Amino acid sequence: MEGHFRSAGHLPKQREDGRPASPRDDLPRQRRGSTPQDHGRYPDYDVLEEARHWDPVTRSTVVSRLQAPPLRFLAPEQARTLSMFCDDVLAQDDEPRVPVLAMVDERLHERRFDGYRYADMPEDDETWVRVARGLDEVAGGDYAALGEQERIAIITAFAAGELSGGVWDELPPSRAWSVVMRYVLAAFYAHPWAWNEIGFGGPRYPRGYMRLQPDAVEPGAGAVEAFSRDPVRDTADAGPR
Amino acid sequence: MIRRSLASVAKGAVGPADNDSRYLLDPHRRGVPNVGRMARYADGDLVDLAIVGAGAGGATLAQRLARKGWRVVVLESGPFWDPDRDWVSDEAGAHPIYWTAPRVIGGDDPVELGKNNSGHGVGGSMVHFAGYAPRLHPSDFAVRSRDGVAADWPITYDELRPHYARVEAELPVSGQDWPWGDPHRYTYAAHPISAGAARAKDGARAAGIEMRVGPVAIPSAAFGNRPHCIYRGFCLQGCKVNAKASPLVTHVPDAIEHGAEIRADAHVARVEIDARGRCTGVTYHHGGRERFQRAAAVAIAGYAIETPRLLLNSTSARFPHGLANDHDQVGRYVMVQGAPQVAGRFPELLHMYKAPPPEISSEQFYETDPGRGFARGFSIQTVGPQPIAWAEHVLADGHWGPALREYMRDMNHWFTLGALSELLPVPDNRVTLADETDSHGLRVARMDYTQCDNDRANIAAAKATLHGIWDAADAQDVLTIDRYAHLVGGCRMGARPEESVVDHTHRAWGVPNLYVADGSVMPTQGAANPALTIMALASRLAGLLARKQA
Numbered sequence: 029m030e031g032h033f034r035s036a037g038h039l040p041k042q043r044e045d046g047r048p049a050s051p052r053d054d055l056p057r058q059r060r061g062s063t064p065q066d067h068g069r070y071p072d073y074d075v076l077e078e079a080r081h082w083d084p085v086t087r088s089t090v091v092s093r094l095q096a097p098p099l100r101f102l103a104p105e106q107a108r109t110l111s112m113f114c115d116d117v118l119a120q121d122d123e124p125r126v127p128v129l130a131m132v133d134e135r136l137h138e139r140r141f142d143g144y145r146y147a148d149m150p151e152d153d154e155t156w157v158r159v160a161r162g163l164d165e166v167a168g169g170d171y172a173a174l175g176e177q178e179r180i181a182i183i184t185a186f187a188a189g190e191l192s193g194g195v196w197d198e199l200p201p202s203r204a205w206s207v208v209m210r211y212v213l214a215a216f217y218a219h220p221w222a223w224n225e226i227g228f229g230g231p232r233y234p235r236g237y238m239r240l241q242p243d244a245v246e247p248g249a250g251a252v253e254a255f256s257r258d259p260v261r262d263t264a265d266a267g268p269r
Numbered sequence: 270m271i272r273r274s275l276a277s278v279a280k281g282a283v284g285p286a287d288n289d290s291r292y293l294l295d296p297h298r299r300g301v302p303n304v305g306r307m308a309r310y311a312d313g314d315l316v317d318l319a320i321v322g323a324g325a326g327g328a329t330l331a332q333r334l335a336r337k338g339w340r341v342v343v344l345e346s347g348p349f350w351d352p353d354r355d356w357v358s359d360e361a362g363a364h365p366i367y368w369t370a371p372r373v374i375g376g377d378d379p380v381e382l383g384k385n386n387s388g389h390g391v392g393g394s395m396v397h398f399a400g401y402a403p404r405l406h407p408s409d410f411a412v413r414s415r416d417g418v419a420a421d422w423p424i425t426y427d428e429l430r431p432h433y434a435r436v437e438a439e440l441p442v443s444g445q446d447w448p449w450g451d452p453h454r455y456t457y458a459a460h461p462i463s464a465g466a467a468r469a470k471d472g473a474r475a476a477g478i479e480m481r482v483g484p485v486a487i488p489s490a491a492f493g494n495r496p497h498c499i500y501r502g503f504c505l506q507g508c509k510v511n512a513k514a515s516p517l518v519t520h521v522p523d524a525i526e527h528g529a530e531i532r533a534d535a536h537v538a539r540v541e542i543d544a545r546g547r548c549t550g551v552t553y554h555h556g557g558r559e560r561f562q563r564a565a566a567v568a569i570a571g572y573a574i575e576t577p578r579l580l581l582n583s584t585s586a587r588f589p590h591g592l593a594n595d596h597d598q599v600g601r602y603v604m605v606q607g608a609p610q611v612a613g614r615f616p617e618l619l620h621m622y623k624a625p626p627p628e629i630s631s632e633q634f635y636e637t638d639p640g641r642g643f644a645r646g647f648s649i650q651t652v653g654p655q656p657i658a659w660a661e662h663v664l665a666d667g668h669w670g671p672a673l674r675e676y677m678r679d680m681n682h683w684f685t686l687g688a689l690s691e692l693l694p695v696p697d698n699r700v701t702l703a704d705e706t707d708s709h710g711l712r713v714a715r716m717d718y719t720q721c722d723n724d725r726a727n728i729a730a731a732k733a734t735l736h737g738i739w740d741a742a743d744a745q746d747v748l749t750i751d752r753y754a755h756l757v758g759g760c761r762m763g764a765r766p767e768e769s770v771v772d773h774t775h776r777a778w779g780v781p782n783l784y785v786a787d788g789s790v791m792p793t794q795g796a797a798n799p800a801l802t803i804m805a806l807a808s809r810l811a812g813l814l815a816r817k818q819a
Contacts, residue, residue, distance in 0.1 A: 033616075033679070033682065034616035034617070035616070035745070036614055036682075036745035036746050038675065038679075039614065039675065039676065039679060039745075039746050040668060040672040040675060040676070041746055042745070042746055046672075047671065047672065048671050048672055048674075048675035050671075051671075051674070051675070051678075067674075067678070069678045082358065083353075083358065083509070085353070085354065085355075085356070085357055086357040086358045086359055086362070089357045089359055089362040090357075090359055090362070116670065117669045117670055117673075118669075118670070118673070118674065119670045119671040119673070119674050140364060140369070141369060141371070142367075142369060142381075142382075142383040142384070143367055143368050143369035143370065143371075143372060143382050143383030143384075143387060144372050144373070144374045144381055144382040144383055145371065145372070145373055145374070146373075146374055146375070146379055147373050147374065147375035147379070147715065147717075148375075151371075180670070183669070183670070187667075187669060209664055209669070210661070213657055213660040213661060213664060214360075214361055214657050215361075216660070217360075217656040217657045217659075217660045217677070218359070218360065218361035218362075218656075218657065222656065222677075223656065225674075225677070225678055226656060226677050226678050226680045226681070227678075227680070227681050228622065228655075228656050228680065229620070229622065229623070231357070231358035231359055231501075231503075232358065232499075232501045232502075233358030233499075233501055233503070233509050233510075234499070234509075234510075235499070236498075236499025236500055236501045236510075237499070237500045237501060237502070237620075237623045237624070238500070240461060240462070240463040240464060240500065240623055240624055241464050242464035242617040242618060242619060243464075243617050243618045244464070244618070244620065253618070253681075
């Protein structure tokens with residue numbers, strides 16, 4: 029890939045096998061701030077350096093996400109299964125990890141639901157509990173104890189709505205997939221580390237943006253794409269991978 | 270002709286003569302300043318009108334009638350927002366501005382609610398609407414006569430036209446001269462557009478499609494004390510700037526100044542009637558207590574789900590199946606628009622989260638085209654997803670795990686177009702009551718939705734057109750999501766009580782002093798975002814009521 033992001037050759041649908049290249053091999057490590065797993069598509073960009081310019085209400089909301097909340101709703105064994113599931117669907121295969129399940133658990137504990145429930149589904153908190161049980165069932169007991177390939181096979185079936193038996197005879201898998209993924213994505217992409225990874229400008233209030241033209245670099249929001257791995261710093265022994 | 274040329278000379282300077290909201294705001298803080306001196310009515314006061322809901326319909330109606338000297342109380346279920354204090358410039362943090370109390374969705378094609386279409390608090394859903402403010406077309410009012418489907422309205426476009434123009438000046442709406450439907454101009458010039466919108470515009474032109482800038486309810490120049498847009502892109506999360514229009518900044522300040530009370534955190538449970546079947550007021554929950562506000566008349570403006578729910582929950586010996594529901598019409602013909610989105614990928618960085626999502630649009634495919642094989646049409650608009658919405662888009666195209674992360678890392682190279690497909694009103698697409706109850710002990714709404722064949726054909730054609738634009742723009746990759754937008758219908762207006770809930774004056778059949786003043790009265794929806802039409806309808810209703818009283 030060599031970081032030639034003007035071409036689209038790195039995108040899954042443009043590749044013969046339909047799968048992305050490994051970011052660990054092709055991207056530099058993050059040099060400023062953090063990204064999940066330290067992938068550095070924007071290696072010198074840290075949205076949190078802007079935090080002092082945000083309005084205080086927004087700043088406190090966003091910065092508080094850096095502290096993982098304690099588990100209060102899910103039982104430890106449910107959390108173990110679901111934590112592995114969340115990391116799998118987000119490809120969080122290494123530290124540092126966004127504590128997605130803890131963020132989801134906080135919403136379930138506070139009953140901060142989204143304002144609708146499918147008629148053929150239980151309430152969202154119960155859906156999460158049943159998904160935990162359903163994943164363990166199809167795993168033959170313990171989803172988190174399976175190897176990566178087996179877990180990915182289960183998720184592939186889950187995403188396609190093709191799980192059945194046990195829990196899944198009562199809980200429509202495609203609906204359940206859409207419910208849990210809505211929570212997963214809302215948690216992960218609310219985290220400033222994920223914003224660093226994708227080069228997102230963050231809250232930008234009250235500063236806003238002044239440059240709408242292509243390839244614009246905003247003052248104070250210099251998300252510049254990496255062009256290749258750094259031969260000096262991105263070596264195997266240059267720190268955590 | 271003279272009016273038209275004056276408007277064009279005065280671009281950017283014309284403000285409404287009879288709405289001072291823009292001057293009643295403070296340029297240095299966002300909360301509504303005159304709330305401290307707002308009138309307060311006692312529950313026992315017989316007010317002229319109790320309005321349920323402080324959104325596009327309710328707030329506009331309150332402002333108009335307060336100006337006519339009516340004693341008006343607006344009961345709003347949600348809070349009285351102070352954007353400085355209550356809103357954050359953040360996607361996940363915007364959760365409180367959406368209606369997130371329990372609701373049930375069913376049917377073959379269930380409609381996701383919450384942040385997609387349901388607001389909460391003073392300002393209603395316009396607090397989180399993107400900002401598009403198009404008019405309906407004249408043809409929308411006679412769909413049954415012209416196309417043999419759906420229904421005709423009991424009113425015509427001409428009856429709404431002056432109210433469209435008036436509300437456009439109040440929001441105000443910015444945009445290029447509008448060639449579609451009833452051609453018209455906007456008093457405020459078009460905004461600058463982003464790099465991605467320029468890509469879309471070029472692609473559309475190459476595909477033979479004209480797109481114009483606007484119409485968007487954000488002034489492009491000074492407008493009283495409302496600050497200029499800062500192109501932050503968080504329109505769907507509530508405008509912390511006060512640049513984007515919502516009733517909180519466009520009608521509530523003027524309503525308060527003329528004596529209306531906006532009573533927030535007041536959830537109306539029932540509309541009460543006397544032995545003669547006339548409304549006597551509303552029972553509501555406030556501060557942990559059940560209370561009753563007396564009123565000479567009641568107007569419900571709770572939107573397409575809560576308005577039918579309130580009527581269905583208001584049972585009595587006279588109306589055992591819900592108020593104004595003698596003919597089983599309440600809750601029927603609820604509508605959403607098909608809103609597929611297709612994103613295109615380009616070599617340069619486009620930063621689609623910058624600038625308001627509503628930038629350019631086209632109504633070239635709005636009308637029925639016999640060659641397409643389905644009735645009515647769709648419009649095309651830009652949308653600017655923030656990271657969570659973009660992740661939902663990527664997931665919908667079938668990507669999770671490493672592929673999801675890769676498309677997310679690529680976000681800055683993408684731009685997104687959406688369509689609004691006019692879906693037809695169907696009687697079994699309806700709001701009913703579920704068995705479960707909310708925190709007030711009131712039965713919650715259930716909304717069932719199933720597409721008809723015409724709907725599916727429309728959405729497919731819209732999606733193909735979006736793909737055609739990105740093909741013509743030489744997009745390097747595309748990602749597609751199917752979704753819905755907006756909500757109208759559920760208490761439609763009509764010529765006969767057997768097929769509607771209210772008459773052409775918004776008055777409920779069978780209840781002489783009960784009105785419905787929101788988008789639920791719309792018999793059809795066109796392919797236009799509904800906010801402007803809801804405000805124009807409320808504006809017209811205010812004129813009818815004021816004339817009647819005089």
